Amino acid sequence: MKKKLLQLIILLAFYSVNAQSETDATPYQKKNEIKLNLIAPLSGAFEAGFERYLNKKSSLGISAFIVYDHTKDKDMNYFISPYYRYYFGKKYASGFFAEGFGMFTSIDGKKIYAADNLTFTENKDVYDLALGAGLGWKLVTRKGFVFEANAAYGKLVFNADKTDHDQVIKLGLSIGYRF
Structure with missing residues (x-):
């Protein structure tokens, strides 16, 4: 009886040590992140993003880009x-990643050129x-700073015929903070 009680106490002690180590929040395991794209201002735009980690391997996020x-x-x-x-x-939500995205976008309408082929009129903006x-x-430091590089490609779904192109490209070289 004493031997079984001792085994149970040892088992519970190991379980509590394991549970403690899982709840300690290192900068890698924090759940939220904000970031700014450093490439966007070079093209006359601003991009900021927020990401929420679901677990060690996956996350959901949103970014906004304004010209x-x-x-x-x-x-x-x-x-x-x-x-x-x-x-x-x-490591926790870092390293190489793959992403799938959706995008609500406002794009300039089709350009209609005059006979001289130099002047054009632009149709109204297209939402798609x-x-x-x-x-x-993604690289995450011990202090929670984040450095990220990404590239993504997508296709317009509904109104591609009303604009001069039918694809979107997202490029990013971002810095941020995980909290």
Whole structure:
């Protein structure tokens, strides 16, 4: 009887030590992250994002992209893009990842050129949804700072014929903080 009681106490002690180690929150295991895209201002735009980790290997997020300088020949006005990511790294939600995304976007309408082929009129802005996929890589420091590089490609779903292109591209080189 004493031997079985001792075994039970030892088993419960190991279980409580294991449970304690799982609840300690290192910077890698925090659940939220905000980030800014460093490439976007080079093209006259601003992009910010938020990501929420579901577990060690997956997350949900959303990013918003707004063009503030239309002189840089941008067809895109803005987009809001929710996404799902799956991480392949050994550490908590870091390393190489694949993502699937949706995008609500506002794009300039079709350009109709005059006979001189130099002047054009632009149709009204087109609102559309896009679906796509991408790849990337994320590094997380012990203090919770995040460095991320990603590229993604998608296709417009409904109104591609009302604009001059039917695809969207997301490029990012971002810094952020995990909290």
